[in-house]
Amino acid sequence: MGSEVSKQVERRKAIAAEKKTLCDLHQSCGEEFPSCAYKPSDRKNWMAGVNPDKLHINKIVWPGTHDSATNKIGVPCITRPFAQCQNLSIYQQLEKGTRVLDIRIQEDRKVCHGILLTYNIDVVINDVKKFLSETQYEIIILEIRTEFGHEDPPEFDKYLVDQLGEFLIPQDDHVFDKTISELLPKRVICVWKPRKSPQPKAGSPLWNAGHLRDNWIDTDLPSTKFESNLKNLSNQPPASSRKFFYRVENTVTPQADNPVLCVKPVTGRIHGFARLFITQCFSKGIADRLQIFSTDFIDEDFVDACVAVTYARVEGKA
Template identity: 80%
Template sequence: MGSTVSTQIQRRKAISTEKKTLVDLYQTSGEDFPGNDYHPTDRKNWMAGLNPEKVDINKIVWPGTHDSATNEIGIPFITRPFAQCQSLSIYNQLVKGARVLDIRIQEDRLVCHGILVTYSIDVVIEDVKKFLSETQSEIIILEVRTEFGHEDPPDFDTYLEDQLGEFLIHQDDHVFGKTILELLPKRIICVWKPRKSPQPKAGSPLWSARYLKDNWIDTDLPSTKFDSNLKHLSEQPPVSSRKFFYRVENTVTPQADNPVLCVKPVTGRIHGYARVFINQCFSKGYADRLQIYSTDFINEDFVDACVGLTYARVEGKA
């Protein structure tokens, strides 16, 4: 018992120290960067607002959501707080400005997060289609993966192609050098990441796992995650020469050895430092590598930070 208490005390000290590290960084470095003061007048149509003819795919800083379809996961007030990473529906995330969705599924096509399940993938698809029907120039990256520890849904690639075929931008390295206008009326880059089934092939309507990469670390320590994000981003080529999407996640994850296990208070340790992170990307010379930036519980300020930097790139200010 004594060693357990001692361990918990040390863990709480480490978390407190790391939270202070980010506060100090904010106070000394601030959160300014090119485009920091830009706010889209219509987040639902922010890509259209930047002029699709001018926006190259590789200049976009894509605001994304982590574990996107968890707004109704588990049992309210019982298991949901341990797995819920978003409070908004897929449709409302897109309306708010998210353009990258992270969907985890299991064999029966139910969306899941670990052992907890929620609605069918059909709900996600219908929300995406509804959003696309109400907009004209917004491009979405839809990542669907089989959750760790689960089996692939049978014939799932066929399902995705049947449901989304008219919107799908086919797997093609040339996409990275095109503008939004050149891709329209196609609207979805769909990355399918099965665990055991064959990966989508070159030229397929679906994109393989190698086109969406990240370096996720499992920690609830905010400064550790912040520094890891910077380190791994520094190792990537600039977006101008990259033929894959690279994601940084402004999140931390509850740990079993810590008494705070609910997602929201844990990820809140890093949630408010998205603009500080972009500031540090510029300070350290990594800003030309930032591309997909994802978060838990997405809000307007996070979207505006990503859109603002995109605007600065499009206008030649970053």
């Protein structure tokens, strides 16, 4: 018993020290980067505002959400706090400026996060289609994967094509060099990541797992995650020369050996340091590698920061 208490005391000290490390870095470096003050006049249509004729896919810094469809997961006030990473619906996230969605499903097509369940995938697809019907120039990356420990839904690739076919941008490495205007009226890059079923092939309406990569680490320590994100990003080629999307997640994850198991207070340890991360990318000369930047509980400032870097790239300021 005594050793367990001692362990928890040390864990709390480590977390406090890592939060202080980021706060000190923020105090010394600030959060200034090219066009950092830029804010879209209309987040729902921010890609349209940046100029679709000049905005190449490989110049976009895509604001993304982690475990996107968890706003109604589990049982309210009982299991939900342990798995909820977003409190907005998919439509509300898109309206706020989110352009990359991370969806986990199980065999019966219900969205899940581990063992906890929420609505059917149809809810996600309908929200996406509603948003697409109300906008003209916004491109979405829709990543759908079979959750770890679950089986692939039967014929799910056919379902996605049937539902989104008119909007799907086919898997083609030339897409990265094209502008938004050149891709229209196609609007969705759908990455399907089954666990056992065959991966989508080149030319398919769907994209395979190799086209959306990351280096996720399982930690609740904010400075550890922050530094790992910088290191892993520095090992990537510039976005302009990649033929895949690379994601950095500004999140930390509750750990089973820590008494704080609810997502929101844990991920809050790093949530406010998104602009600091972007600033550090510029300071270290790796801002040209930044592409998908995801978060829990997305907010307007996070979106604005991603759009600001995108705008700076288009205007030749970054």
